[in-house]
Amino acid sequence: LIDCGQVKALSRSQRLRLAATIIQVDAYQKARRDPTATPAEVETAMRALADRVRRFGVVCQQVGEGEDPDELAAATALILFGDKDLELPGDYSTDELSERSPIRLV
Structure with a gap:
């Protein structure tokens, strides 16, 4: 799950935060794919994912x-742990080299 050319030993609390983040990635993806989910439900799942990302210690640059x-x-978590065919929130790009890649703004 963790690459970037580094080896990192995660403490138990870090592993639990990472697991909770991945579980929330799944919850968001299910909400996005559910034709009966309301926009409010999808937004709630996205905001919960963003909260999980911040709890893990990810700091994002200022957005425009x-x-x-x-x-x-949320897009940062999805590009790392989500299904590759799912459109990212905020029109962010799954192409890590793109100007719209969330990875560039972390």
Whole structure:
């Protein structure tokens, strides 16, 4: 799950936070794919994912005017742990080299 060319030993509390983040990634993906989910339910799942990302210690750069920092945080988790075919919130790109990649803003 963790790459970036580094080996990292995670403490128990870090492993639990990471597991909770991945579980929330799944919850968000299920909400996005559920045709009966309301936009409010999808947004709630996205905001819960963003909260999990921040609890794990991820710090995002300032977002542009009119952009939602929760969308950036959620997109960061999704590009790392989500299904590759799912569109990222905030129109962020799954291409890590793109100007719209959430990875560039972490």
